[in-house]
Amino acid sequence: MKTFLLAVTTFTLVSGASFADPHEDRVALMKSFGQQLGQLAPMAKGEKPFDAAATAAALTELQARTEKFDAAVLFPEGSTGGDKNRALPVIWTAWDDFTARADKLKADVAEVAATPPADQAALGAALGKIGSNCGGCHEVYRAPEG
Template identity: 55%
Template sequence: MKKIVLAASLLVAAATAAYADPIADRQALMKSFGPIMGSLAPVAKGEKPFDAAEVLAALTKLNEQAQKFDVPTLFPEGSNTGDTKASPKIWEDLADFQAKDDKFKADVAAAVSAPPADLATFQTQFAAIGGNCGACHQAYRLR
């Protein structure tokens, strides 16, 4: 019995340590999206040549980061105060916020599972992914 209690205590401590500061964790994850999207934007605009391998590598990295975005863990009750740019609206309509995150994850995953072979396809995918970012920031980011 003591072993079970000890094991459970260690699991709780590990989980708490992993997300000790949800504000810092979510900010770090959000900041990881920027450079990836920034590397893809010039390609989507036609300012940089389309290279299918480079685009897929960036989309894969974006997908890896996007799949780490766990709304309940990163936006727990009470994490709406402090050094955050997250709007209180997130906690007022958590279901919509989760739905926007789910759509973002799905669109990024779809772009990876069906890699763009040409610029036009990539532009369509990038517009959907970027639209998800914009919709969420418009509704849920403090200015």
């Protein structure tokens, strides 16, 4: 019975992966980054009281999610994703720069998560560091909305 369940589980995972849509997967992952950053931004701006435990938890989760950013899987060459795609073709012609930016994001998030900010000012500086990765990449590799 255990062998049967293992076989069914393996088949489900493999077949699910084979039908994965890189565009949908990358959009979902990027939105998950935004969810974590959305918890932190109000504290950094002073709109919510700074909470060290919530900051550390959000940064730990953000790090776990950024580690899932695998450019080769999420951005296979030519994966346009249809009408809702905002990824620009320059991604595939400037692949080394694109992947270097992804690696820098991962490294910066890991560094900030390893030593979470202890107050609002430090959180603001940390989000500036992380956000510059996001914004810099989006300026070059993502089409404007609309």
